[in-house]
Amino acid sequence: MTNSARAVKKPRKPLGTNETFWGYVFLAPVIIGFLVFTAVPVVVSLYYSLTNYDGITDPKFVGFSNYIDLFQNGEFGHALLNSVYFTVGTVPLGAFLALLVAILLNQKIKAQSLYRSAFFIPCIVSYVAIAMVWQWMYNQDYGLINSVLGAMGLPQPGWLATEELAMPSVIIMTIWKGLGYNGVILLAGLQGISPSLYEAAEIDGASAIQRFTRITLPMIRPTMMFVLLTSMIGALQAFDQIYIMTSGGPGRATEVVCYLIYMNAFQYFKQGYASAMAYILFIIIFAASVIQLKVSEKNSEL
Amino acid sequence: MKKITSLLLALALLLTMAACGNTEGSADKSSGSNDGKTSSTADNKGSGDAVTIQIAVSGSAQELDIHQEKFDGFMKEHPNIKVEPVDIGSERAQKLMTLIGSGTAPDIIYLNEWTYVFANKGALEPLDEYVERDSFDTSVYPESLLTPLRFEDKLYAFPQEISPYCMYYNKTMFENAGVPLPTDDWTWDDFYAAAKALTDPEKKVYGYRHPGNWADQDLNWIATAGVTFDISGTEQKGLETPEALDALNFLYKMVVEDKVSPNPAELTSMGKTADSMFQNQQVAMQAAGLWMLPQYQAEGLDFEWDVVRFPKNKTQKVKAGVLNWGISASSKHKDEAWELLKYLVGPEGQKIVAKANMALPGSTDEEALQIVRDAKVCDNVEAFIASVDDCDLVDELSVYRTEVNTALGKTIDEMLIGKRSPEETQQELISQINKILAG
Numbered sequence: 200m201t202n203s204a205r206a207v208k209k210p211r212k213p214l215g216t217n218e219t220f221w222g223y224v225f226l227a228p229v230i231i232g233f234l235v236f237t238a239v240p241v242v243v244s245l246y247y248s249l250t251n252y253d254g255i256t257d258p259k260f261v262g263f264s265n266y267i268d269l270f271q272n273g274e275f276g277h278a279l280l281n282s283v284y285f286t287v288g289t290v291p292l293g294a295f296l297a298l299l300v301a302i303l304l305n306q307k308i309k310a311q312s313l314y315r316s317a318f319f320i321p322c323i324v325s326y327v328a329i330a331m332v333w334q335w336m337y338n339q340d341y342g343l344i345n346s347v348l349g350a351m352g353l354p355q356p357g358w359l360a361t362e363e364l365a366m367p368s369v370i371i372m373t374i375w376k377g378l379g380y381n382g383v384i385l386l387a388g389l390q391g392i393s394p395s396l397y398e399a400a401e402i403d404g405a406s407a408i409q410r411f412t413r414i415t416l417p418m419i420r421p422t423m424m425f426v427l428l429t430s431m432i433g434a435l436q437a438f439d440q441i442y443i444m445t446s447g448g449p450g451r452a453t454e455v456v457c458y459l460i461y462m463n464a465f466q467y468f469k470q471g472y473a474s475a476m477a478y479i480l481f482i483i484i485f486a487a488s489v490i491q492l493k494v495s496e497k498n499s500e501l
Numbered sequence: 502m503k504k505i506t507s508l509l510l511a512l513a514l515l516l517t518m519a520a521c522g523n524t525e526g527s528a529d530k531s532s533g534s535n536d537g538k539t540s541s542t543a544d545n546k547g548s549g550d551a552v553t554i555q556i557a558v559s560g561s562a563q564e565l566d567i568h569q570e571k572f573d574g575f576m577k578e579h580p581n582i583k584v585e586p587v588d589i590g591s592e593r594a595q596k597l598m599t600l601i602g603s604g605t606a607p608d609i610i611y612l613n614e615w616t617y618v619f620a621n622k623g624a625l626e627p628l629d630e631y632v633e634r635d636s637f638d639t640s641v642y643p644e645s646l647l648t649p650l651r652f653e654d655k656l657y658a659f660p661q662e663i664s665p666y667c668m669y670y671n672k673t674m675f676e677n678a679g680v681p682l683p684t685d686d687w688t689w690d691d692f693y694a695a696a697k698a699l700t701d702p703e704k705k706v707y708g709y710r711h712p713g714n715w716a717d718q719d720l721n722w723i724a725t726a727g728v729t730f731d732i733s734g735t736e737q738k739g740l741e742t743p744e745a746l747d748a749l750n751f752l753y754k755m756v757v758e759d760k761v762s763p764n765p766a767e768l769t770s771m772g773k774t775a776d777s778m779f780q781n782q783q784v785a786m787q788a789a790g791l792w793m794l795p796q797y798q799a800e801g802l803d804f805e806w807d808v809v810r811f812p813k814n815k816t817q818k819v820k821a822g823v824l825n826w827g828i829s830a831s832s833k834h835k836d837e838a839w840e841l842l843k844y845l846v847g848p849e850g851q852k853i854v855a856k857a858n859m860a861l862p863g864s865t866d867e868e869a870l871q872i873v874r875d876a877k878v879c880d881n882v883e884a885f886i887a888s889v890d891d892c893d894l895v896d897e898l899s900v901y902r903t904e905v906n907t908a909l910g911k912t913i914d915e916m917l918i919g920k921r922s923p924e925e926t927q928q929e930l931i932s933q934i935n936k937i938l939a940g
Contacts, residue, residue: 254598255622272936331772339767340705359770362918446714449766450915465595467904468618 248474254464258471265475275476277451278459279483281366285455286434288370289377294426296374297381298419304382305389315386319379326376326439333372334359334444359445362452369440369453376440377433381426388422389415424495428488435484456480551583552837555607556826557600558586559593563795567857574853575844582837594903601829608832609842612650612658612825614897619827620652621900626828627655631839641864642846643889649897650825658827659846660863662854664790665821665888666721668692668812672805674699674785685810685884689725689751692786692812696761699785710784711756712775713765713914716906717820721788723748724893727815732899737934740927744815749916749923756917766918790822791860791885794878798858810884818893824860861885901937908933 223230248265250258269275304315321329336343337358345355358368392415400410438457441447447454447462456476464473558568565588572584587607589596594615600606601624610625619625632639639647639656646660668683675682680698683691696708712718723730723739726748730739739745756762763784768775778784779793780802788811797806811819826845828838844850848869851862855872862869873882896902912933916926 253622254602255619255624334770334772335774338771340763357764357767357770360764360766360918362920365770443772444770446769448714448769448911448914449918450911450920462904462907465592465598466907468598468622468900 244474244477247471248478250471252471252474253468254470255468261471265472266479268472269475269479274451274454274459275456275479278454278456281453282435282437282455282457282480284366285370285373285437285453286431288367289373289434290427290430293374293377293430294381294423297378297426298385298423300378300382301385301389302415304386315383318382321376321378322380327443329376330372330440330443333368337368337444360449362449365445365449365452369444372444373434373437373440377430381430384426385419385422388419391422392418420495420498424491428491431487431491432484435480435487551581552834553583553585554609554834554837554841555585555587556609556841557589557593557597557607557611559589559591559611561795563857564859567853567859571845571850571853572841574849575841578844579837579840582840584841601831604831606829606831608829608834608838610827610829612827613823614649614894614902616650616658616825616827617652617898618900618902620655620657624830625657626830626832626835627657628659628828628839628842629655632656635839635843637843641866643865643892645890645892645894646823646863649823649894650827651898658825659842660823660825661846661850662824662860663821663863663889663892664792664823664860665885665892666717666788666790666819667808667810667884667888669779669787669789669793669806669808671779671782671785672807674782674804676805682807683809683812685881685887687809687812689812689814693751693755693761696755696786697759700759700761702760705783707763707778707784708761709755709786710768710775710778711752711762711765711917713767713769713917714910716910716913718788719748719752719909719913720893720896721811721819722752724818724820725811725814725816726751729893730896732896732901732905732934732938735935735938735940737905737931737938740930740934746923746927747814749913749926752913753916753923757919764918765914769914791858791878792822795859798878807880808884809881810888816891817888818891819888821888821892821894822860823863823894825863861889899938904937905934908937 247258249260249262251261251265252258300318304311304318308314335341339345339355339357339360342358344358348355356364359365396414396418397410400414405413436457437455438461441453441455441458442461445453447458457480460473460476460480463469463476556568556572558565560568565586568586572586576582576584587600589600589611593611593613597606597610597619601610601619601622606624610619612619616625620627631637639659642660646663647656650656650658650660670683672682675695678698680695683695692709699708700706720730723745727744728739728742728748731737756764763778776793779787780797780800782804810817826842828835828842832838846863848864848866851864851866851869852872854860854862855869856876858873858876858878861873870886873886876882896905899905909930912921912926912930915921916923921929
């Protein structure tokens with residue numbers, strides 16, 4: 200221990216007599232929960248990813264062979280592409296629509312809170328329930344969407360039953376589900392912008408479009424970054440809606456990474472292999488997040 | 502700060518060690534009880550203390566009640582043994598894996614198609630010694646049901662319930678369309694003619710429902726085509742045969758060309774609700790085990806219906822849903838668990854199964870079978886009983902069974918949405934399955 204550290208420490212009262220101690224005591228439930236349910240499993244699964252662990256017998260160290268298998272087996276690459284497809288499909292469009300919703304909800308309109316709740320309600324409902332409702336709406340022969348299309352004399356496709364449409368169908372439902380949550384966050388961002396900025400711009404003769412592009416967009420950027428980042432992480436981890444609505448099908452058309460991880464870990468007795476997949480997914484999410492943050496930092500410096 | 506950090510780290514370490522220590526501890530204990538099997542039971546009997554046997558159960562409230570009835574019957578005969586059911590929910594293999602992996606396995610394990618897997622992983626106790634010691638009569642269990650319960654020539658479980666696939670059909674629809682009613686010796690061609698005659702594309706009514714993402718439903722056709730699908734080695738056997746191609750062609754014609762069944766992918770996306778198509782008269786036939794009966798009995802269908810054996814081609818072999826019981830290798834009370842197991846799969850237990858009419862008893866116990874016949878849950882209940890000897894469960898003899906089944910179901914689904922021809926599908930199946938089996 201260095202002298203400087205000692206010097207910093209000295210003025211503090213000993214542990215147990217000051218508020219710091221009680222602070223940690225009150226934090227303990229969260230910290231212990233984090234350790235038991237997050238930190239330890241994260242470390243242990245890194246170890247498992249280097250073993251042939253099957254969930255029952257003792258794990259045997261196998262080096263990087265799980266990782267090698269993973270890249271040699273086409274299925275992981277295929278699932279990864281599907282995850283990327285799903286992410287690219289949901290995140291930008293979802294964020295754009297959420298911004299639109301946030302701007303509309305920010306207007307001084309009648310029954311404002313009614314509209315706000317209406318958009319937020321889907322977020323309270325669990326994915327499982329929503330996925331089952333949409334599953335029915337997408338039904339080819341008896342579903343709501345095709346009934347409407349049929350009434351208008353339009354073709355009635357098998358939304359979840361054709362390879363081309365299954366993923367877009369899941370994407371549409373996911374965007375709808377996330378709209379309220381992202382919208383509310385962006386709404387908070389919008390309300391954080393000082394009205395004086397708009398007033399000043401108005402006095403200077405800025406048009407509505409100018410006010411939007413010169414004030415709203417730059418001011419909302421940090422909030423937007425948060426929305427993009429969290430929805431990207433969420434999209435790469437998508438599981439519930441896929442599991443319920445398509446089971447990865449038809450065939451393997453909607454098999455995303457988390458679905459494959461689940462199948463390997465809990466159906467095929469391949470916990471080690473699944474852990475390796477989870478770690479690759481972690482690295483990808485981590486890298487994508489860092490790149491996204493760096494890009495946004497660079498932009499805000501300009 | 503540093504102090505706190507190290508405190509937390511120490512705590513984390515402690516927790517991890519505690520977790521690890523636990524499993525090791527219980528493993529030690531279990532191996533200890535393994536060695537001293539006889540002595541520990543002698544202690545239990547001597548002291549007269551009640552021993553608690555945990556048994557994994559699963560299913561609807563009604564099914565749990567049936568199991569409980571058996572447990573109650575057993576406890577009456579064995580006052581010093583207490584039976585404690587452990588509900589493992591619907592994700593059974595997953596839950597059992599967690600219980601076994603964490604060293605808290607129930608003494609008696611609920612086994613569907615994964616007996617071989619668990620035996621292979623050392624989670625089950627071989628039963629041969631117990632059978633020999635008590636001269637337990639195993640001849641009452643059909644060989645077709647015992648086959649999937651062996652690993653390296655040792656037996657690891659006994660069948661409690663068996664539910665072979667038969668064909669449910671809507672009698673009223675058959676009669677209205679003037680189609681002759683099926684008989685137990687009907688063929689693929691008879692089936693196809695009927696299914697085609699009953700299909701009405703205008704009304705979206707189909708002759709048959711071939712579900713998607715459900716390998717057993719595909720394997721029924723593959724088995725009746727004359728294929729013995731064997732995945733016990735490092736290469737699959739059976740799917741390379743012309744018979745396997747017959748089955749694929751048959752399914753292709755049925756779904757893609759003539760559309761006598763709704764598209765399996767569409768059925769998958771309907772989830773559980775696809776099951777109601779038979780009740781709603783949207784399909785005239787469906788293949789299923791006895792598990793449909795309780796619901797049809799309770800709700801009553803507004804049309805005449807019955808079951809008939811699965812249509813035959815070269816064979817009449819079918820898949821089946823099976824419930825077996827085995828003893829956990831880490832059980833501390835194996836002798837008591839064996840007593841309970843004997844009761845469950847013996848005459849008393851099988852009779853209770855028979856009475857409930859949710860599955861056939863897993864033995865050929867005549868009294869139990871007579872109960873099933875007398876109950877007349879459907880006119881031709883004999884179709885189920887006659888299918889038992891023709892149950893083909895050979896594909897359960899592989900640790901890769903679930904993975905192979907998933908690949909098979911998905912690849913055939915892909916054929917049925919028109920992605921590949923039957924010939925290409927055959928090649929694709931062989932290459933995918935061999936890749937899985939290679940490890």
